[in-house]
Amino acid sequence: MRASKHDKILLAHGGGGQLMDELIRHHILPSFKNDTLAELGDSAKLNVESSSLCFTTDSYVVKPLFFNGGDIGKLAVYGTVNDLAVAGSKPVALALSLIIEDGFEFELLDKILANISKAARQSNVDIVTGDTKTVEAGAADKVFINTAGIGVRLAGVNLGFQKITVGDTIIINGTIGDHGMTIISQREDMKFQSQLKSDCAALAALICELLEKTSGIRFMRDPTRGGLAATLNEITRSTGLSIEIHETAIPVKPAVQAAADMLGFDILTIANEGKFIAIVSPESADDCLNICRNHPLGKDAMIIGEVVQTRDVPLVEIETRIGGKRIVQMPYGRELPRIC
Amino acid sequence: MKQNTRNMLDRIYKAQNLMDAACEALGRQINIMEVCGTHTVSIFRNGIRSILPKNLKLLSGPGCPVCVTDQGYIDTVLQLADRDDCLIATYGDMIRVPGKDRSLETKQAKANVKVVLSSEDALQLAKDNTEKIVVFVAVGFETTAPATAVVVREAAAGSIDNFCILSGHKLVVPAMRALLSGKNHNINAFLCPGHVSVIIGYGAFAEIVEDFGRPCVVAGFEPVQIIEGLCEICRQLSAGKAKLKSIYSAVVTEKGNTAAQQTIDECFEPVDGYWRGLGKIEKSTLKLRDKYSRFDAFERFNITETPGEERKGCRCGEVLCGLIEPPECGLFGQNCTPQEPVGPCMVSSEGACAAWFKYGQEKRRKR
Numbered sequence: 225m226r227a228s229k230h231d232k233i234l235l236a237h238g239g240g241g242q243l244m245d246e247l248i249r250h251h252i253l254p255s256f257k258n259d260t261l262a263e264l265g266d267s268a269k270l271n272v273e274s275s276s277l278c279f280t281t282d283s284y285v286v287k288p289l290f291f292n293g294g295d296i297g298k299l300a301v302y303g304t305v306n307d308l309a310v311a312g313s314k315p316v317a318l319a320l321s322l323i324i325e326d327g328f329e330f331e332l333l334d335k336i337l338a339n340i341s342k343a344a345r346q347s348n349v350d351i352v353t354g355d356t357k358t359v360e361a362g363a364a365d366k367v368f369i370n371t372a373g374i375g376v377r378l379a380g381v382n383l384g385f386q387k388i389t390v391g392d393t394i395i396i397n398g399t400i401g402d403h404g405m406t407i408i409s410q411r412e413d414m415k416f417q418s419q420l421k422s423d424c425a426a427l428a429a430l431i432c433e434l435l436e437k438t439s440g441i442r443f444m445r446d447p448t449r450g451g452l453a454a455t456l457n458e459i460t461r462s463t464g465l466s467i468e469i470h471e472t473a474i475p476v477k478p479a480v481q482a483a484a485d486m487l488g489f490d491i492l493t494i495a496n497e498g499k500f501i502a503i504v505s506p507e508s509a510d511d512c513l514n515i516c517r518n519h520p521l522g523k524d525a526m527i528i529g530e531v532v533q534t535r536d537v538p539l540v541e542i543e544t545r546i547g548g549k550r551i552v553q554m555p556y557g558r559e560l561p562r563i564c
Numbered sequence: 565m566k567q568n569t570r571n572m573l574d575r576i577y578k579a580q581n582l583m584d585a586a587c588e589a590l591g592r593q594i595n596i597m598e599v600c601g602t603h604t605v606s607i608f609r610n611g612i613r614s615i616l617p618k619n620l621k622l623l624s625g626p627g628c629p630v631c632v633t634d635q636g637y638i639d640t641v642l643q644l645a646d647r648d649d650c651l652i653a654t655y656g657d658m659i660r661v662p663g664k665d666r667s668l669e670t671k672q673a674k675a676n677v678k679v680v681l682s683s684e685d686a687l688q689l690a691k692d693n694t695e696k697i698v699v700f701v702a703v704g705f706e707t708t709a710p711a712t713a714v715v716v717r718e719a720a721a722g723s724i725d726n727f728c729i730l731s732g733h734k735l736v737v738p739a740m741r742a743l744l745s746g747k748n749h750n751i752n753a754f755l756c757p758g759h760v761s762v763i764i765g766y767g768a769f770a771e772i773v774e775d776f777g778r779p780c781v782v783a784g785f786e787p788v789q790i791i792e793g794l795c796e797i798c799r800q801l802s803a804g805k806a807k808l809k810s811i812y813s814a815v816v817t818e819k820g821n822t823a824a825q826q827t828i829d830e831c832f833e834p835v836d837g838y839w840r841g842l843g844k845i846e847k848s849t850l851k852l853r854d855k856y857s858r859f860d861a862f863e864r865f866n867i868t869e870t871p872g873e874e875r876k877g878c879r880c881g882e883v884l885c886g887l888i889e890p891p892e893c894g895l896f897g898q899n900c901t902p903q904e905p906v907g908p909c910m911v912s913s914e915g916a917c918a919a920w921f922k923y924g925q926e927k928r929r930k931r
Binding site: 472542547550553556 | 615
C-alpha cells in the first residue's frame with residue numbers, strides 16, 4: 225500500500241514543506257513505530273542504563289541496491305549494529321539518514337524502509353532519529369544511507385589491540401567472501417549469473433553471548449571491506465605482532481571460491497557482512513568455538529590461525545593447502561576482473 | 565583429512581622428493597621459466613616457491629597479456645580514448661596501465677572507457693551505442709584471440725560498422741623462440757602454459773625442444789600439477805634429456821582445438837609485432853586479414869604501430885625476459901606499487917611484479 229500520490233521522489237520531497245511532511249508521516253514514521261521517533265524532535269531523547277557508551281557511524285552506497293540475501297536497508301542496520309557489537313557493546317539506538325536521488329521510485333523506497341524496519345527489530349534497536357535529503361538526478365546513485373548507532377558497553381568487557389598477545393587464537397564465525405562475491409556477480413555490467421547469497425546479518429546477539437559467557441576475548445572486528453586480509457593486516461600493524469593462518473581451516477563455500485577463481489579475486493580480500501573474527505586466549509578458544517557453533521550465525525565457525533612473534537617486520541602469513549607459505553597483503557582496495 | 569586431500573598431498577610429497585634428488589644430482593642452479601600468468605599467480609598464491617629445492621629458480625616469463633603489450637600500443641589506446649567519437653571497451657586488467665598520458669582509469673571519468681568481461685560484451689556495447697565507434701582493446705594470447713575472431717565475424721555478418729578492434733593479440737611460441745635466441749638468457753626449461761596449450765596443442769612446443777634442446781612440459785594450474793610439472797623437468801635435466809611432455813592430458817591434446825585454430829586463422833594473419841622487453845618479433849602478433857580490414861582500428865584511424873618508450877627506470881622488460889627478479893628493479897615496492905604502478909607487470913594481477921609484491925616474502929622481510 226502506497227500512501228503517496230506520487231510514484232517517484234521529487235526534489236520537493238526534501239524541501240522542508242508539505243511533500244516532505246507527507247514523506248515522513250506516510251512512509252518513514254509508519255515503518256519505524258517508536259515513541260522517541262514519533263516526537264519528531266530536533267534530537268532524540270534517550271534513557272540508557274549506563275554512561276559508558278560506544279558510538280559509531282557508517283554510510284552505505286551499495287550497487288545494486290537489492291541483492292541476493294539482502295539490500296541496502298538491511299546492510300545499513302546490520303553494518304552499524306555489528307560495528308557496535310564488535311567493540312563490546314549492546315546496540316540500543318540508531319539514527320538513519322537518507323539521501324535520495326530525484327526520480328527514485330517510492331515503491332523501492334518503501335521496500336527499503338520495510339527492510340530497515342525488519343532488520344532493526346531483529347537487532348533489537350530502535351531508529352530514534354533521522355534525516356531525509358533529496359538531490360538532483362545524477363547527484364546521487366538512487367539512494368545513499370547513513371546510519372549512526374549508540375551501544376551500551378557490556379560490563380567488564382574491554383576489548384582492544386593492546387590486549388592481543390603471542391599465542392592467541394583467531395576464530396571466525398563462518399564462511400568468507402559470500403557478500404562481496406554476491407555483489408560483484410550481480411553488478412549489472414558484469415552479467416555474471418550465479419547462485420551466491422550475501423551473508424549480511426546482525427551479529428550482536430551472538431557477540432553479546434560470547435562476551436557474556438567467556439572471559440578470554442581480547443579483540444573483535446568484522447572483516448567487511450578488504451575482507452579477512454585487511455582486518456588481519458590492521459591487527460599486525462597496530463600490535464607489531466604477526467599472524468599465521470591456515471588455508472585449509474578457512475571456511476569458504478565452493479561456489480564462492482569458484483566465482484572468485486573465475487574472476488581472479490583473492491577470497492581473503494573479499495568483503496563480508498555477517499562475519500566477525502575474534503582474537504581469544506588459547507584457553508577460551510574451545511568455549512568460544514562451541515558457543516559460535518550452537519548459534520545459527522556461527523555454525524561454520526573455525527579456528528583459522530594464531531598470533532605469533534614477529535621476526536623482522538609484522539606480517540600476516542598463510543600456510544597454504546600444500547604446506548607452502550606466503551604473505552597476505554593489505555589489499556589495494558579495488559579488485560579488477562582479469563583477462564583470462 | 566579428506567581422502568582426495570590426502571592423495572593430493574601424497575602426490576606433492578612424492579614429486580618433491582624426486583625433485584630434491586634430481587636437483588641435488590645436478591648440483592648447479594636450474595632456471596625454469598613459466599610462460600603463463602595464471603601459473604605465476606598459482607605458484608605465488610600457493611607458496612610453491614617456499615617448498616622448492618634451493619638450487620631451483622622459477623622465472624616468470626612473458627605470460628601475462630597486459631605485461632607483454634608494448635608501450636606504443638598502450639599509448640595508442642589512450643589516444644583513442646581521448647576522441648569524443650570513440651568508446652573504448654577493455655578487459656579490466658588494462659585500465660590501470662600507465663601510458664604517456666596517464667591511464668585508461670583516469671580517462672574512465674569521461675565515461676568513454678568501459679570495462680568488459682568478454683568480446684561479446686564489447687560487441688553488445690557497439691549495438692547499444694550506435695552514435696559511437698566502439699574500439700575493443702583486443703589483447704591476449706591464443707586463448708582470447710578466438711573470442712575476438714568470433715565477434716569480428718559477427719560484426720561483419722550483422723554489418724555492425726561502428727565496431728572495430730585494436731588487435732594486440734600475441735603468439736606464445738615466437739616469444740619463446742625470441743627469448744632463447746637472445747644472448748643473455750639463462751633459461752634451462754619451460755613450464756608451458758596450460759590454457760594456451762588447450763588451443764594450440766602441446767605439439768606446438770616441439771620446435772622449442774628440437775631447435776633449442778630445452779625441456780618443455782605442459783602443466784595445469786593446480787599446485788599439484790605445477791609441482792609434478794617442475795619435477796618432470798628436473799628429472800629430464802638431471803638425466804641430460806630434453807623432451808616435450810604434457811601432464812595436463814585431461815584437457816590438452818597434441819593438436820589442440822583445431823576449430824579455434826581455424827577461427828583464428830580465418831580472421832587473423834601473423835605479422836611482425838612489438839613486445840615489451842623483447843622488441844620486434846617476427847610473425848608474433850595477430851593482424852586482422854584484409855577482408856576484415858574495416859573492423860581494424862589501426863586501418864580505420866590510420867594508425868601505424870610504433871614501439872613505445874619504456875617509462876623511466878621501469879625494468880618490466882628485463883623481468884619479462886627472466887633477466888632480473890622484480891625486487892632487483894630500483895622502483896619495485898618503493899616508487900612502483902599496485903597502488904601507484906609504473907610498469908604493467910605491477911598492474912595486472914597476473915604480472916610478475918604484482919605477484920612478488922602481493923605474495924613475496926623475501927623483499928618484505930629485508931626492508
